[in-house]
């Protein structure tokens with residue numbers, strides 16, 4: 561329970577993005593900050609249901625918001641992990657192409673160059689087998705700056721920095737309404753005891769992940785202006801049996817699936833060398849947090865990965881976990897993008913909507929920009 565009800569800044573959502581904003585505010589001047597989170601702990605949503613990849617920035621159109629934050633965030637993230645004892649590994653990755661896919665690989669290579677991604681080059685079949693003897697491909701793009709990170713340790717570090725700066729965090733509390741009030745905003749909150757109460761903030765940072773469009777809608781109401789609206793894309797993972805532990809040194813990606821706006825079923829690993837395949841991409845018809853992994857999809861995962869892992873057997877796979885991407889599509893056949901804005905018609909209100917992949921990679925860069933907007937306008 562909080563004792564104070566009036567804050568300078570309120571952050572809705574304690575995922576990696578809300579926590580990154582809190583961390584960036586904490587390293588600037590001292591302020592009163594409240595983080596409101598509907599779950600029992602921080603980082604229990606999408607932020608702990610992903611691939612934990614530090615993305616290079618090769619995929620995104622050069623003028624996209626994703627490209628800007630991924631490229632900027634990647635470098636910051638490596639540095640932050642080094643300084644704050646967060647586990648990471650700069651393992652690199654291979655994007656593999658099979659016969660007939662060479663032109664797609666060339667387009668991706670050109671996009672990587674246009675985005676100024678360092679340490680990227682094409683390798684032929686022999687080069688692939690030298691780098692990864694268990695992987696088969698006609699050619700591949702090697703990307704040296706890709707890595708993996710412990711999302712949990714990263715969020716714990718952000719949370720530690722924020723709480724050391726005396727930020728308050730309210731758990732098991734859901735924002736259920738918003739009302740502008742003078743130069744501040746009044747948030748209606750449903751607490752763990754099912755009792756509603758209100759808190760006010762001069763600045764509101766909407767970092768509510770899967771519900772960020774709904775939180776913004778509380779403010780905008782039902783006028784006819786087209787507002788960002790999320791689509792949910794579920795991504796499931798299957799783990800590989802222990803005989804596959806440490807079987808590759810690089811992450812192995814197929815070419816991206818543009819139709820599904822996904823990177824394709826890839827092979828990645830965790831801190832202990834355990835291997836997993838995924839995520840796939842399925843549009844969800846309902847807006848529920850349904851995290852069940854459908855074991856009927858095992859064969860589709862097996863066939864997708866068998867193309868680049870010829871010795872894989874279907875008995876090596878078993879269902880693991882899933883996450884849901886909050887996707888903001890930019891148009892028919894267009895890739896999704898982030899919506900990151902200090903709303904001009906609503907001073908003090910910052911919307912962070914559609915933060916799907918590469919949100920983890922971008923978190924420090926997004927957090928620092930948001931903190932800078934608040935600091936510059938408050939001074």
Ligand SMILES: Cc1cc2nc3c(=O)[nH]c(=O)nc-3n(C[C@H](O)[C@H](O)[C@H](O)COP(=O)(O)OP(=O)(O)OC[C@H]3O[C@@H](n4cnc5c(N)ncnc54)[C@H](O)[C@@H]3O)c2cc1C
Pocket residue numbers: 572573574575576577578596597598599602603604605606607608609610611612613614615733734735736767768769770771772775794795796839882883884885886915916917918919920921922
């Ligand atoms: C399958 C998958 C794979 C991915 N892989 C990668 C990857 O490898 N690398 C990468 O960089 N990114 C990846 N991402 C993207 C990354 O996980 C997200 O961009 C990031 O976690 C988003 O963080 P967030 O804080 O915006 O959202 P969340 O983690 O969802 O946090 C939002 C928080 O807000 C809370 N909340 C919601 N509504 C309310 C409310 N009304 N009141 C109070 N609290 C509320 C939620 O409980 C939640 O804790 C992946 C995503 C998915 C789904």
